[in-house]
Amino acid sequence: MAGKVEFWFEFASTYSYLSAMRVENEAAKRGVEVVWRPFLLGPIFAAQGWNNSPFNIYPAKGRYMWRDMERRAAALGLNFQRPEGFPQNSLLAARAATAALYEDWGKEFCRKIYQAQFVEGRDISQPDVVADCVVSAGGIDQITMHQAYSNSHKELLRANVEEAQAKGIFGAPSFTVCAELFWGDDRLEEALDWALKV
């Protein structure tokens, strides 16, 4: 592999959905390896004094984001529908991801979670929705759901959040190449190209 990028994503993040669906293709074109790092924006936003998504706190920004997502999804050939609730509680799905990503179907599980939320209009805070995504990705739901509720995977997710904060991450998706930080689906290509330089 020519280089490595860490892909920091939050399941409740709309723009993370765009990146999750395309990052592997773009990385493969360049021969770059992508390490998927689920994390939570909640604690990071709380540290900035926000108790909600900035897209809800600042209505003009929110209106723009929903329209921009429609346009971007269309341009990328992705289906997209605005979920009923936003942001959804992504805690359980993120904990499940810390387990799933040790398996060869882990990245597919992450994409299934995004599709459940942003294409099928399902509520990813619900255990049965997470379990369905495990199965459709190729895993065994009873195993992964047990892991999702285990202390070890709570700690793995907590460590991811702390590492994200330590790296200066303040939004999602983000990409890191060593100490270099890139924020936003718009920076996906730039981050992958950067990995070829270092």
Place this chain on the structure above:
Amino acid sequence: MAGKVEFWFEFASTYSYLSAMRVENEAAKRGVEVVWRPFLLGPIFAAQGWNNSPFNIYPAKGRYMWRDMERRAAALGLNFQRPEGFPQNSLLAARAATAALYEDWGKEFCRKIYQAQFVEGRDISQPDVVADCVVSAGGIDQITMHQAYSNSHKELLRANVEEAQAKGIFGAPSFTVCAELFWGDDRLEEALDWALKV
């Protein structure tokens, strides 16, 4: 002309600098006309409860922005240095721009203001800096500076800010094609392409 884009810029905005330096070339490639609309972010941020730039209020976002600007400027072949004060008071320069943009050297004046601030490290709140930019762009400083202090141009700028707010603009640069809004230098190409569709 195949289409028209309105380019909404704030002189104190770092990413507006990137767009100001490249929007005309990108538009010319597509045969799109660009109408330059100077405005102020201050009143728009104040309406969101901010009394400062979000890059100062949220340090992680600010640290990221300065590094991202270095990378983006380098990628675009533009010089860039972080100014001593940020954000600078852009009121006088913006009022001068509402006059200058009626002249054929108006867009060049705007670029000169950005270069003074982000390349030469000058303080664009100073009348002599604004006047120098008028002259180097090809205008007559005494005329434009008188206009910059006139009630008519104060009103022209105020009307721009009100129109920006009415269009849902919450940051700079922004681009509009009829009712369609695009935010950020990253969306420059998409906005210009959109103008070809409508």
